Amino acid sequence: MFQRRTVDMTVPSLRSTVSIIMKIGVLALQGDFAEHLSMLRRLGVEAAEVRLPRHLDDLDGLIIPGGESTTIGKLAVDFDLIEPLRQFGKTHAIWGTCAGAIFLSKDVRRPQPLLGLMDIIVQRNAFGRQVDSFEADLPIPELGALPYHAVFIRAPIIESVFGEARVLATLPDGRIVAAQQGKLLATSFHPELTEDVRFHEYFLALAR
Numbered sequence: 001m002f003q004r005r006t007v008d009m010t011v012p013s014l015r016s017t018v019s020i021i022m023k024i025g026v027l028a029l030q031g032d033f034a035e036h037l038s039m040l041r042r043l044g045v046e047a048a049e050v051r052l053p054r055h056l057d058d059l060d061g062l063i064i065p066g067g068e069s070t071t072i073g074k075l076a077v078d079f080d081l082i083e084p085l086r087q088f089g090k091t092h093a094i095w096g097t098c099a100g101a102i103f104l105s106k107d108v109r110r111p112q113p114l115l116g117l118m119d120i121i122v123q124r125n126a127f128g129r130q131v132d133s134f135e136a137d138l139p140i141p142e143l144g145a146l147p148y149h150a151v152f153i154r155a156p157i158i159e160s161v162f163g164e165a166r167v168l169a170t171l172p173d174g175r176i177v178a179a180q181q182g183k184l185l186a187t188s189f190h191p192e193l194t195e196d197v198r199f200h201e202y203f204l205a206l207a208r
């Protein structure tokens with residue numbers, strides 16, 4: 001497993017926004033939702049597991065965690081969550097990490113249930129078996145001057161952004177690993193597995 005690091009870095013301009021009381025849901029069908037919940041609680045936010053459509057009712061935003069996007073999609077169909085999640089995403093902030101980013105996308109070039117909310121095309125398991133997990137320091141200007149230490153686990157690549165979506169972060173070779181479309185965020189990597197809270201703070205500012 002990846003080592004947790006103590007990196008106490010925050011985005012000064014966002015600091016004041018996180019003390020506002022907010023309730024953020026984490027889709028808890030499968031995957032590493034517990035890590036997102038504890039990161040949110042560390043930031044002083046009320047955090048709740050989402051498994052049913054009614055759990056979305058009083059939320060300011062939603063995180064869809066990493067895991068297996070086919071499983072998350074199938075369970076979302078079984079729990080009648082697809083349409084409620086699409087409606088929620090029209091007016092609220094949603095952030096998908098890894099499998100969550102896949103689930104948010106418009107297209108993954110293979111059949112599986114998707115929310116289709118973000119104007120991104122995603123390639124699953126884009127790094128193959130040899131380097132299916134790795135870490136990289138990425139410059140992400142939105143998070144400040146310090147590079148962001150990103151953890152990739154059988155990660156997807158955002159093949160392209162179109163329409164309303166824009167690129168937030170790339171690997172040194174130019175491949176896209178984070179995108180934003182209004183209040184919607186997609187990251188190929190896992191900020192919930194590090195000690196750096198800047199990406200969660202960035203999301204909270206969108207959900208505010």
Ligand code: GLN
Nearest residue numbers: 066067068069098099154
């Ligand atoms: N490989 C997974 C998928 O395609 C995503 C992996 C992850 O979320 N860490 O759904």
